[in-house]
Amino acid sequence: MLIENVSLLCSGQLIKGRDIQIRDTRIARIGKDLRKERGEEVIDGQSKLAIPGLLNCHTHLAMTLLRGYADDMELIPWLHDKIWPLEAKLTKEDVYWGAKLGCLEQIRMGITCYNDMYYFTDETARATKEMGLRAFLSGVVFDMRPDLLVETEPFIKRWTGDELITPAVGPHAVYTCSEETLLKAKEIADKYDTLIHIHVSETREEVDGLNLSKGMSPVEYLDRLGMLNERLVAVHCVWLSLEDAYLLAERKANVVDCTVSNLKLSSGIAPLNYLLEAGVNVCLGTDGPSSNNNLNLFEEMKVTAIVQKNAYHTPAAFSAEQIWSIATEGAYKTFGLDMGLQEGALADLALIDLERPWLCPQSNMISHLVYSMTGGVDTTIVNGKVLMRNGIIPGEKEILEKAQERFERLTA
Amino acid sequence: MLIENVSLLCSGQLIKGRDIQIRDTRIARIGKDLRKERGEEVIDGQSKLAIPGLLNCHTHLAMTLLRGYADDMELIPWLHDKIWPLEAKLTKEDVYWGAKLGCLEQIRMGITCYNDMYYFTDETARATKEMGLRAFLSGVVFDMRPDLLVETEPFIKRWTGDELITPAVGPHAVYTCSEETLLKAKEIADKYDTLIHIHVSETREEVDGLNLSKGMSPVEYLDRLGMLNERLVAVHCVWLSLEDAYLLAERKANVVDCTVSNLKLSSGIAPLNYLLEAGVNVCLGTDGPSSNNNLNLFEEMKVTAIVQKNAYHTPAAFSAEQIWSIATEGAYKTFGLDMGLQEGALADLALIDLERPWLCPQSNMISHLVYSMTGGVDTTIVNGKVLMRNGIIPGEKEILEKAQERFERLTA
Numbered sequence: 001m002l003i004e005n006v007s008l009l010c011s012g013q014l015i016k017g018r019d020i021q022i023r024d025t026r027i028a029r030i031g032k033d034l035r036k037e038r039g040e041e042v043i044d045g046q047s048k049l050a051i052p053g054l055l056n057c058h059t060h061l062a063m064t065l066l067r068g069y070a071d072d073m074e075l076i077p078w079l080h081d082k083i084w085p086l087e088a089k090l091t092k093e094d095v096y097w098g099a100k101l102g103c104l105e106q107i108r109m110g111i112t113c114y115n116d117m118y119y120f121t122d123e124t125a126r127a128t129k130e131m132g133l134r135a136f137l138s139g140v141v142f143d144m145r146p147d148l149l150v151e152t153e154p155f156i157k158r159w160t161g162d163e164l165i166t167p168a169v170g171p172h173a174v175y176t177c178s179e180e181t182l183l184k185a186k187e188i189a190d191k192y193d194t195l196i197h198i199h200v201s202e203t204r205e206e207v208d209g210l211n212l213s214k215g216m217s218p219v220e221y222l223d224r225l226g227m228l229n230e231r232l233v234a235v236h237c238v239w240l241s242l243e244d245a246y247l248l249a250e251r252k253a254n255v256v257d258c259t260v261s262n263l264k265l266s267s268g269i270a271p272l273n274y275l276l277e278a279g280v281n282v283c284l285g286t287d288g289p290s291s292n293n294n295l296n297l298f299e300e301m302k303v304t305a306i307v308q309k310n311a312y313h314t315p316a317a318f319s320a321e322q323i324w325s326i327a328t329e330g331a332y333k334t335f336g337l338d339m340g341l342q343e344g345a346l347a348d349l350a351l352i353d354l355e356r357p358w359l360c361p362q363s364n365m366i367s368h369l370v371y372s373m374t375g376g377v378d379t380t381i382v383n384g385k386v387l388m389r390n391g392i393i394p395g396e397k398e399i400l401e402k403a404q405e406r407f408e409r410l411t412a
Numbered sequence: 413m414l415i416e417n418v419s420l421l422c423s424g425q426l427i428k429g430r431d432i433q434i435r436d437t438r439i440a441r442i443g444k445d446l447r448k449e450r451g452e453e454v455i456d457g458q459s460k461l462a463i464p465g466l467l468n469c470h471t472h473l474a475m476t477l478l479r480g481y482a483d484d485m486e487l488i489p490w491l492h493d494k495i496w497p498l499e500a501k502l503t504k505e506d507v508y509w510g511a512k513l514g515c516l517e518q519i520r521m522g523i524t525c526y527n528d529m530y531y532f533t534d535e536t537a538r539a540t541k542e543m544g545l546r547a548f549l550s551g552v553v554f555d556m557r558p559d560l561l562v563e564t565e566p567f568i569k570r571w572t573g574d575e576l577i578t579p580a581v582g583p584h585a586v587y588t589c590s591e592e593t594l595l596k597a598k599e600i601a602d603k604y605d606t607l608i609h610i611h612v613s614e615t616r617e618e619v620d621g622l623n624l625s626k627g628m629s630p631v632e633y634l635d636r637l638g639m640l641n642e643r644l645v646a647v648h649c650v651w652l653s654l655e656d657a658y659l660l661a662e663r664k665a666n667v668v669d670c671t672v673s674n675l676k677l678s679s680g681i682a683p684l685n686y687l688l689e690a691g692v693n694v695c696l697g698t699d700g701p702s703s704n705n706n707l708n709l710f711e712e713m714k715v716t717a718i719v720q721k722n723a724y725h726t727p728a729a730f731s732a733e734q735i736w737s738i739a740t741e742g743a744y745k746t747f748g749l750d751m752g753l754q755e756g757a758l759a760d761l762a763l764i765d766l767e768r769p770w771l772c773p774q775s776n777m778i779s780h781l782v783y784s785m786t787g788g789v790d791t792t793i794v795n796g797k798v799l800m801r802n803g804i805i806p807g808e809k810e811i812l813e814k815a816q817e818r819f820e821r822l823t824a
Binding site for chain 1: 476477479480481483484485486487490513514516517520521672674675676677678679680681701704705706707708711714715717718719721722724725726727728729730731732767768769770772773774775776777779780783784785786787808809811812815816818819820823
């Protein structure tokens with residue numbers, strides 16, 4: 001495949017008139033006037049900006065079905081009266097169509113890979129494969145449903161070696177999993193060399209609770225269990241001490257910041273400055289669509305930047321370049337993905353229509369991507385395959401209809 | 413004009429299959445199966461949601477040209493080294509094309525009316541008329557440029573009675589205008605019965621400064637000058653005392669909250685809870701594109717809601733319905749506009765494509781508009797005239813090219 005005459009960012013500068021050649025699943029060459037092979041598919045890149053595909057580093061994708069179903073409630077009644085009763089009625093079919101809907105939205109947003117934790121993980125995997133996205137998938141594990149832990153190892157075995165789906169282990173959090181459960185999760189992750197995907201220090205209540213019961217913070221506790229390492233994906237990390245941050249850095253654990261969800265649930269603001277100062281690898285996620293309520297990583301970047309500026313009392317903090325770097329390089333590092341617009345990297349990318357008013361004038365494009373982007377992803381390519389072209393995704397209408405049906409059945 | 417078979421929100425519920433008949437500049441009828449007049453223009457509303465056009469209650473529109481030119485800087489070097497030197501080079505032509513670009517973006521975002529404060533106001537008015545938007549325009553006034561005050565009255569005279577453009581008076585702020593200037597601005601506003609558009613208590617420095625020099629807050633000071641009334645549009649109001657809030661309420665002054673800009677410049681978070689408790693009329697604005705950096709009122713609604721939830725430590729604060737009401741009813745009240753989707757109201761509206769993944773499932777549509785909307789405004793109508801149809805705005809490409817040229821000249 002040849003993307004002809006496209007614009008790129010090179011050290012933040014807009015470079016026009018380049019070609020990107022894709023061979024199989026990788027970027028083979030980037031240059032000027034590359035020769036088209038006979039019969040090679042050509043994509044016109046005129047007036048389009050190529051960016052590496054975005055990574056949504058934390059979500060519960062099938063919760064698209066619950067989008068807008070319950071907002072603006074206190075956490076406990078929200079979970080007890082709304083989310084859990086509905087989730088108890090969820091079927092495989094619901095998760096399949098919810099994940100399809102989530103993939104659809106992510107493709108529209110230029111997201112090419114996501115990291116998920118939910119139920120019926122095989123269904124999410126199946127939907128994701130069909131949609132063509134790359135994903136890291138963990139079945140959620142917690143004590144109230146012992147069957148979930150039992151399902152973990154078979155799921156990993158089924159999907160290990162898949163080209164697009166990478167299985168992982170998803171203990172929900174330290175307040176929902178016993179020490180025994182956490183250690184079993186760790187054992188499985190060690191055995192299959194997978195990531196561990198876990199919520200950490202999301203709320204003050206979680207941290208206070210663990211301090212009361214164990215006399216330590218969630219980060220210290222995970223460290224005592226031997227779970228802090230470069231295979232840990234610690235989501236939220238809102239209520240961290242400086243010591244927690246240095247411990248995460250020392251153990252090379254990864255942190256996923258979900259600013260929009262943390263604000264919407266009024267959980268607080270993660271201390272990004274000292275996480276970064278300590279040298280922790282940070283990346284960004286939207287969280288699930290029932291606490292965000294969309295899957296827009298551009299919005300996540302903007303809200304993260306401006307909320308952190310205000311939290312640290314200076315507009316000079318957290319530049320667009322820094323947030324862009326967290327969202328891209330930080331995510332590649334967390335998931336060990338060979339990404340970016342360079343030769344040899346995975347052919348996971350998006351083309352953005354430059355002829356949109358919010359990208360005009362074409363001055364600092366990184367600033368525009370972070371602060372001003374409000375739509376215009378035109379083409380999304382994953383693993384060398386075109387998933388959206390000229391804004392069209394085959395089968396979109398059916399997915400919207402089926403998701404609507406599943407929602408109506410669930411809430412009937 | 414007949415919009416056929418469209419969806420509407422009725423007390424938050426999605427109602428399908430309605431027709432909206434527009435006669436001249438007003439909504440004539442809303443109902444089922446309205447009879448089409450011979451030769452009447454028809455818009456297919458199938459799978460579209462009609463909403464009242466949004467109002468952007470504070471911006472400096474021509475600053476679209478400066479979008480991305482200088483971000484992530486401390487306020488003083490930002491103004492001294494970047495914004496002011498560039499603004500000193502601004503010509504009428506720049507303002508004209510900058511305003512055109514801003515109108516283009518607002519039309520794409522479903523904004524049908526905006527409230528502006530800037531230089532070369534006649535150019536902004538001309539651009540806005542050509543683009544077909546409704547606007548309240550004030551030439552900015554401050555002491556360092558005495559000519560600006562001189563231009564105010566002639567500008568008002570030229571535009572009074574215009575169908576789309578309503579002139580107003582725009583003293584910049586209490587720290588840039590002397591008492592004499594403020595009183596002259598008030599005199600002109602009283603004489604022509606116009607709004608006064610002014611920045612109030614945006615930063616702590618502004619409030620501290622006035623307390624030091626005058627022994628009172630900016631709100632108290634404006635009251636002492638007789639400027640607090642229902643014709644006052646007080647923008648920002650971040651650093652308010654509870655007394656300030658009650659005084660604003662008592663005098664029926666209007667407040668424009670600009671959360672995104674306040675965060676990006678790290679100015680703080682407006683105390684919306686006590687403003688609303690006190691009974692102040694509040695509406696929303698994006699501020700200028702060099703401190704936001706877009707003109708997306710959906711994003712403004714979402715960020716306002718989630719930031720306020722977090723500030724008041726409960727997700728139950730500031731529901732989607734409340735924020736939607738502020739953004740719509742609050743704005744109509746501030747500007748005295750007869751708006752909303754009802755018979756007799758101004759025909760200022762937008763149609764949103766319902767077949768977008770972020771609006772699925774169709775559950776709580778107000779929640780989707782506030783929390784999940786990431787594009788899909790399909791049609792924008794102002795004063796009974798279609799400005800965008802099926803996502804197409806005539807002349808868009810020329811505006812993008814001219815704006816790019818003007819930016820390059822300015823920064824050459």
